[in-house]
Amino acid sequence: AQSVTQPDIHITVSEGASLELRCNYSYGATPYLFWYVQSPGQGLQLLLKYFSGDTLVQGIKGFEAEFKRSQSSFNLRKPSVHWSDAAEYFCAVGPRGYQKVTFGTGTKLQVIP
Amino acid sequence: AAGVIQSPRHLIKEKRETATLKCYPIPRHDTVYWYQQGPGQDPQFLISFYEKMQSDKGSIPDRFSAQQFSDYHSELNMSSLELGDSALYFCASSPAEGAERAGANVLTFGAGSRLTVL
Numbered sequence: 001a002q003s004v005t006q007p008d009i010h011i012t013v014s015e016g017a018s019l020e021l022r023c024n025y026s027y028g029a030t031p032y033l034f035w036y037v038q039s040p041g042q043g044l045q046l047l048l049k050y051f052s053g054d055t056l057v058q059g060i061k062g063f064e065a066e067f068k069r070s071q072s073s074f075n076l077r078k079p080s081v082h083w084s085d086a087a088e089y090f091c092a093v094g095p096r097g098y099q100k101v102t103f104g105t106g107t108k109l110q111v112i113p
Numbered sequence: 114a115a116g117v118i119q120s121p122r123h124l125i126k127e128k129r130e131t132a133t134l135k136c137y138p139i140p141r142h143d144t145v146y147w148y149q150q151g152p153g154q155d156p157q158f159l160i161s162f163y164e165k166m167q168s169d170k171g172s173i174p175d176r177f178s179a180q181q182f183s184d185y186h187s188e189l190n191m192s193s194l195e196l197g198d199s200a201l202y203f204c205a206s207s208p209a210e211g212a213e214r215a216g217a218n219v220l221t222f223g224a225g226s227r228l229t230v231l
């Protein structure tokens with residue numbers, strides 16, 4: 001069974017500082033990996049995805065993530081955080097095909113001035 | 114660009130009542146997924162449909178049922194509502210098999226329907 005672990009429930013960073021959100025997955029084959037962002041009371045917006053190829057993927061809003069097979073990780077990074085990045089971030093894993101994705105428990109990001 | 118449309122956005126019901134949520138996928142998306150997100154929780158998969166047939170089933174209670182219609186929209190029916198059913202219900206859609214390179218398996222989510230059971 002596929003699973004996703006996001007070890008950090010809450011993270012607080014200063015505006016302008018760099019950010020790294022951790023994600024580890026468990027899956028029998030090379031999965032599809034995703035990062036979604038959810039602002040309070042809002043839906044889930046796709047930030048970026050990894051299917052294959054280059055292990056460093058670029059997403060929207062200046063985010064990037066690196067797939068590391070040896071560590072079963074897909075950490076999300078941003079070099080300089082903006083106050084508008086405050087939200088909850090979900091890592092998700094899914095197999096090829098028309099099947100569900102499984103979400104991690106989420107990391108809530110707080111940005112302080 | 115068209116997005117996934119969910120209605121209603123907010124719904125208040127009392128215990129033991131019935132509720133129906135609707136989802137209109139992105140045009141040419143043939144797969145629909147339903148997720149439930151309780152307060153402070155991650156989204157939990159309920160059920161999915163591909164070409165109007167149920168394709169996968171998750172932690173959906175027996176009191177809930179869903180279907181996908183010929184126009185690909187989907188409805189989630191919830192009966193005998195309980196307080197614990199209060200949650201944000203998301204619908205997502207993904208494109209057809211022929212578009213795999215374009216991003217099949219990439220779920221686009223709607224804004225959600227917030228159900229409150231009193």
